[in-house]
Amino acid sequence: MVARVLSVVNATKRFGGLVAVNNLSFEVKRDEVMGIIGPNGSGKTTVMNLISGALRLSEGAISLDGQYISTLKANQINQRGISRTFQLVRVLPGLSVVENCMAGMVFGHHRLWGEQLSYEAGKLLDRVGLSGQKSKPIGSLTFIDQKRLELARALASGPKLLILDEWLAGLNPTELEKGIELIRSLREEGITIILVEHVMNAIRSLCDCCIVMAEGSKIAEGTPDEVLADPEVVKVYIGEDL
Amino acid sequence: MSHGSDIKSLVWGGVLLLLAACVPLVANGYWMSIALTIAMFTVLATSWALFSGPTHYISLATAAFFGVGGYLVGTGMSDYNMGFWTMVVIAPIVGAVLAFLIGIATLRLSGVYFVIFTLGLAEMIRTLVSWIQNNFTGSRGLYVLTDLTEEDIYIYLLIVAAVVYLAGWWVNRSRLGFALRIIGSDETVASHVGINTATSKVILFTFSGFVAALVGVLIAPRYTYIEPNGVFSPEISFIVVIMALLGGTGRLWGPIVGVIPFALLQEFINAYYSNYSMLVLGIAFLVIVYFLPNGVVGRIEQALAKRRRSTW
Numbered sequence: 112m113v114a115r116v117l118s119v120v121n122a123t124k125r126f127g128g129l130v131a132v133n134n135l136s137f138e139v140k141r142d143e144v145m146g147i148i149g150p151n152g153s154g155k156t157t158v159m160n161l162i163s164g165a166l167r168l169s170e171g172a173i174s175l176d177g178q179y180i181s182t183l184k185a186n187q188i189n190q191r192g193i194s195r196t197f198q199l200v201r202v203l204p205g206l207s208v209v210e211n212c213m214a215g216m217v218f219g220h221h222r223l224w225g226e227q228l229s230y231e232a233g234k235l236l237d238r239v240g241l242s243g244q245k246s247k248p249i250g251s252l253t254f255i256d257q258k259r260l261e262l263a264r265a266l267a268s269g270p271k272l273l274i275l276d277e278w279l280a281g282l283n284p285t286e287l288e289k290g291i292e293l294i295r296s297l298r299e300e301g302i303t304i305i306l307v308e309h310v311m312n313a314i315r316s317l318c319d320c321c322i323v324m325a326e327g328s329k330i331a332e333g334t335p336d337e338v339l340a341d342p343e344v345v346k347v348y349i350g351e352d353l
Numbered sequence: 354m355s356h357g358s359d360i361k362s363l364v365w366g367g368v369l370l371l372l373a374a375c376v377p378l379v380a381n382g383y384w385m386s387i388a389l390t391i392a393m394f395t396v397l398a399t400s401w402a403l404f405s406g407p408t409h410y411i412s413l414a415t416a417a418f419f420g421v422g423g424y425l426v427g428t429g430m431s432d433y434n435m436g437f438w439t440m441v442v443i444a445p446i447v448g449a450v451l452a453f454l455i456g457i458a459t460l461r462l463s464g465v466y467f468v469i470f471t472l473g474l475a476e477m478i479r480t481l482v483s484w485i486q487n488n489f490t491g492s493r494g495l496y497v498l499t500d501l502t503e504e505d506i507y508i509y510l511l512i513v514a515a516v517v518y519l520a521g522w523w524v525n526r527s528r529l530g531f532a533l534r535i536i537g538s539d540e541t542v543a544s545h546v547g548i549n550t551a552t553s554k555v556i557l558f559t560f561s562g563f564v565a566a567l568v569g570v571l572i573a574p575r576y577t578y579i580e581p582n583g584v585f586s587p588e589i590s591f592i593v594v595i596m597a598l599l600g601g602t603g604r605l606w607g608p609i610v611g612v613i614p615f616a617l618l619q620e621f622i623n624a625y626y627s628n629y630s631m632l633v634l635g636i637a638f639l640v641i642v643y644f645l646p647n648g649v650v651g652r653i654e655q656a657l658a659k660r661r662r663s664t665w
Contacts, residue, residue, distance in 0.1 A: 214535050
């Protein structure tokens with residue numbers, strides 16, 4: 112039996128009269144990379160916000176390792192082992208690169224401080240390829256480096272489940288290749304990942320299985336090759352008649 | 354920050370405090386009175402900046418807590434025959450509880466909404482206290498009669514200042530201080546790295562309420578007669594904000610850099626152009642916002658960093 116890390120059961124989120132997520136259910140198994148794809152506005156980021164605790168469910172339930180987390184706050188959910196990056200990159204201005212990375216290590220279950228904190232933060236920055244930038248101010252980082260830094264911060268809390276919300280978006284082909292390689296290496300370290308992505312190459316080469324969302328609902332589920340061949344999926348992405 | 358520089362800043366703080374404690378030995382009545390004003394605003398602005406500096410939540414509720422201190426010691430001694438020192442214990446606790454409640458109530462507010470809420474709340478408390486005084490406790494007048502001299506009060510405020518600086522020094526090198534900086538930078542990220550943002554903010558806000566109320570009690574004997582509209586005056590909140598921003602809230606010793614010149618300027622204006630004091634307040638505010646957004650200390654550090662880069 113493969114253990115479930117995360118299960119989302121009949122999740123619904125309404126904003127006033129708008130149903131952003133409609134009766135959505137899916138599971139993420141341990142050590143797998145689960146892809147979530149769908150057109151803009153299909154509710155992918157809302158689902159990520161529900162899982163990470165940035166938003167509350169209107170109906171349904173979410174559990175992590177068999178324990179309900181849907182009533183917990185974002186900070187408690189982070190401490191239980193879920194961390195994330197944001198669709199629009201969110202580094203912490205006013206803090207240095209290394210402090211940005213430390214931010215993820217101090218308050219989670221590691222609760223590092225002092226010399227060990229500097230040591231671990233340095234190691235993690237090396238890991239994501241930011242070795243030479245540690246004492247730089249945030250403003251001087253390039254876009255990809257900001258993305259690397261945000262990933263480092265998310266990894267810093269030692270997550271069981273890592274949510275990458277369009278982390279590969281906006282990268283050039285060379286950077287994309289490096290990014291995919293980085294995610295692959297995380298997976299090999301045993302981190303379970305949810306990958307929200309528009310980059311189909313990444314979905315194909317990284318995901319064990321994926322779900323497709325349209326207008327807040329799940330319209331397909333399976334391996335990347337299966338879902339991308341599904342006529343329903345082609346229809347929401349490209350339109351009915353070409 | 355290394356351990357060595359921490360100890361060094363403690364030693365420096367201690368030396369400066371000792372120097373400040375010598376002021377009553379050399380100052381005459383006039384300068385003593387100015388020194389007392391400076392001590393009072395140093396404590397208020399520094400404790401205000403402990404919360405508002407890193408989080409960027411601009412609180413205009415200082416007058417509410419300061420006023421609670423002043424009013425409670427007045428009504429306690431005049432209406433209920435309490436001793437001054439009893440009120441020194443009680444009033445700050447009331448201030449802290451009030452700040453705690455306001456903190457809880459404003460958790461979901463940010464930016465300008467927080468500013469307006471704190472201002473409105475302080476005004477509401479002022480009106481409420483006036484109303485209670487007019488309708489229930491009578492208009493007997495609130496006297497705070499003690500045999501404390503300005504020198505005594507000054508020394509007490511220095512002790513409070515020392516405690517506030519120590520608390521700030523401790524917070525800055527603790528997890529709590531780091532959490533506040535992250536909250537000020539991006540509160541959503543803060544909660545997503547495991548920070549209980551509510552608790553962190555409320556702890557500091559409560560502390561600043563406690564300190565402001567304590568200052569309100571301690572300074573009351575200076576005025577002898579307490580008038581709710583005076584101790585709850587919103588001008589106190591504004592001046593504290595302006596002084597702290599003028600000095601800079603990025604460093605623990607930033608606010609005092611703004612307090613000293615601004616207190617002297619106010620003294621000068623009140624003496625010679627007292628009709629224009631609000632005008633000066635307004636101009637000072639504009640100057641800070643446009644030219645010194647990070648305060649004098651921030652500007653100096655910027656210049657130093659620039660020079661270091663260019664000589665590199």
